[in-house]
Amino acid sequence: MWIDTHCHLDAPEFDADRDAVREQARAAGVGLCVLPAVQRHDWAGVQTLARQHGDAYALGIHPLYVPQAQEDDVQALDEALTEARGDPRLVAVGEIGLDFFVAALCEPVMRERQWRFYMAQLQLAKKHGLPVILHVRRSADLLLKGLRQAGVVGGIAHAFNGSVQQAQAFVGLGFALGFGGAMSFERATALRELARNLPLPALVLETDAPDIPPQWIYRTAQARAQGQPQGRNTPAELPRIAQVLADLRGMELQVLAQATAANARRVLPALHALETWT
Numbered sequence: 001m002w003i004d005t006h007c008h009l010d011a012p013e014f015d016a017d018r019d020a021v022r023e024q025a026r027a028a029g030v031g032l033c034v035l036p037a038v039q040r041h042d043w044a045g046v047q048t049l050a051r052q053h054g055d056a057y058a059l060g061i062h063p064l065y066v067p068q069a070q071e072d073d074v075q076a077l078d079e080a081l082t083e084a085r086g087d088p089r090l091v092a093v094g095e096i097g098l099d100f101f102v103a104a105l106c107e108p109v110m111r112e113r114q115w116r117f118y119m120a121q122l123q124l125a126k127k128h129g130l131p132v133i134l135h136v137r138r139s140a141d142l143l144l145k146g147l148r149q150a151g152v153v154g155g156i157a158h159a160f161n162g163s164v165q166q167a168q169a170f171v172g173l174g175f176a177l178g179f180g181g182a183m184s185f186e187r188a189t190a191l192r193e194l195a196r197n198l199p200l201p202a203l204v205l206e207t208d209a210p211d212i213p214p215q216w217i218y219r220t221a222q223a224r225a226q227g228q229p230q231g232r233n234t235p236a237e238l239p240r241i242a243q244v245l246a247d248l249r250g251m252e253l254q255v256l257a258q259a260t261a262a263n264a265r266r267v268l269p270a271l272h273a274l275e276t277w278t
């Protein structure tokens, strides 16, 4: 059985066929999806979806949604986490983090605001005894600094694409690193090196659907200019993405499935309880 540790099944891209997409993934062997929320408006939605499909969820405010977030959203998150205490499907605080790739988010005021929301949500993770699901984009060192400051241990650094040293630092803090469709591109040489060489216990698999389409779904800028829409990633792609990782590491697919699922349960311990139900 596969675990997709990062899937935005609540995204509007799935409005037309959400149930069919989840069924298709199940038929492909994806037994469990982790649905990280990105903003307050979506918290109830991921909770409902997770219940409906036997999946797991995380609640948080994503750095790309920090500009429009309200000051009292952190307080609301605290309340939502309190309310969800005892819900076996709540597995983490997320998706939270820092994004220093998007230009508008790199302005000093926005950097400071991102940091404030990040640290406040780390405090909540600590208070509620939950791991975190991190969005890491040109921000690994600062994210690590925040984790150390807040004393938060454990979770997933999603769509990881940093250095070996940064990978080791996350692992040292009890994190696994999320690998997905980005490693299916041959030109992603540094990322493929990481995927090949990091110790197996450090790895978890994810699609980030509908985003990060793997190479076989991705439409080039040229194709898009000719009118083809960008391909939509779905959780059903997870086994094929896993095959890329298995090939890179020269491993049996089944061994990889078992190991990465065990890793996911280790860093998101609440998944232990869910798996027996699926």
Ligand SMILES: [Zn+2]
Binding pocket: 006, 008, 036, 095, 208
């Ligand atoms: Zn995400």
